[in-house]
Amino acid sequence: MAETALLERTRTEQAPPPRRGLLKGLLRTARPKQWVKNVLVVAAPAAAGELFSRHALIQVGLVFVLFTACAASVYLVNDARDADADRAHPVKRHRPVAAGQVPVPVAYAVGFVLAAVAPTAAAFLCSPFTSALLTAYLGLQFAYCLSLKHVLVVDLAVVTTGFLMRAMIGGLALGIPLSRWFLITTGFGALFMVSAKRYSEAVQMAGKAGATRALLTEYTVGYLRFVWQLAAGVAVLGYCLWALEEGGVPHTSVLPWRQLSMVAFILAVLRYAVFADRGTAGEPEDVVLRDRALAVIGVAWVAMYALAVADW
Known part of the structure; x- marks a missing residue:
């Protein structure tokens, strides 16, 4: 009995605090490994030879952060929506939302907050065109999560368009013709x-x-x-x-x-x-x-x- 109590106490002390575990789960759900795709935001400025001015670097950095926030919001909402199905999948059941590390309402709330904040910040910090493109990206990706990913050919077009939008947004932020x-x-x-x-x-x-x-x-x-x-x-x-x-x-x-x-x-x-x-x-x-x-x-x-x- 004493050994069991000691073991339980050790496990409790080693377990991360709930808030820390939640933040870690939210970060994992945001798919940090996928953030490298957002490097495509440099494509248009680089193609135009306008990447290395101070203004361009600041704008491209902002766009990278804002696009990453939008992508993270899509992942959060998608995982919240598919939580029940993911629990029955041999691999996806380990995702933080499906595993219960991130409650479904929290995933929805954080996802929608990011979806609202990113385009709004883009309108003030970048340009209205940048904000419009981020809004269009979010609308398209949420539609994909809800139904378009089940439509033949359209699913390929939506994912492709997401990459194309990443490549376009740097040019729009800097007013570079594409x-x-x-x-x-x-x-x-x-x-x-x-x-x-x-x-x-x-x-x-x-x-x-x-x-x-x-x-x-x-x-x-x-x-x-x-x-x-x-x-x-x-x-x-x-x-x-x-x-x-x-x-x-x-x-x-x-x-x-x-x-x-x-x-x-x-x-x-x-x-x-x-x-x-x-x-x-x-x-x-x-x-x-x-x-x-x-x-x-x-x-x-x-x-x-x-x-x-x-x-x-």
Whole structure:
């Protein structure tokens, strides 16, 4: 009895305070690992060569924080809504809301507070266009959580649009015009990665019960392969048309960095397609970080693209 009491006392002393546990659960629900996706907010300023001024860095930093808050609000509301279903899932049952670490009403409350605060802050700290885009992102993502994630093809379009909005918002915050080539390449590049991930999930779940996404039972592997191949082709075409566009001939550089960057871009797409074809293309950031060759190609492309923009 004494040993049991001592053991219970030790467990009680080691357990984190309720408030500390709640805050930790809220942070886990906000998916810190996914925040790297919001680095896309630098895409438009970097493409325009206007990233490194003091004003641009401040605005991009603010936009990154605000977009992260919006994404966190979506995760919180989504997990609160799916708490009952997640408890029956072998992996998702460990999520803080499903596990009871974060009460469902608290998840809803924090999610909606973030959803209200972020666009409001953007209107005062950035621009009305930035606030409007954040509001549109939230509306689209909440609609996705409620019903759109169950609609064939539309689910791919919504997730792709979320990536495209990340890439657009930095330009809107700084008043930078977004070129058609930027939108085409970014949009179809995002669709390539999203559909490649879905394809990989479908391949891995083939012949198994309990797909992690309900729609994977309705998509065919052949269709998803068609989508990522089509998207990769359009992204490459859009990028090449930008690189070969009139006015792209360098004036100060010895080498045509703008045209040479096509090689690195195409190699990166081809290398990523290897993982898509194998059915191992999961989260885009994981694919890039775990493959050294792809990371090196990516660094080479960034360097050549930077030189091309500087020479623009």
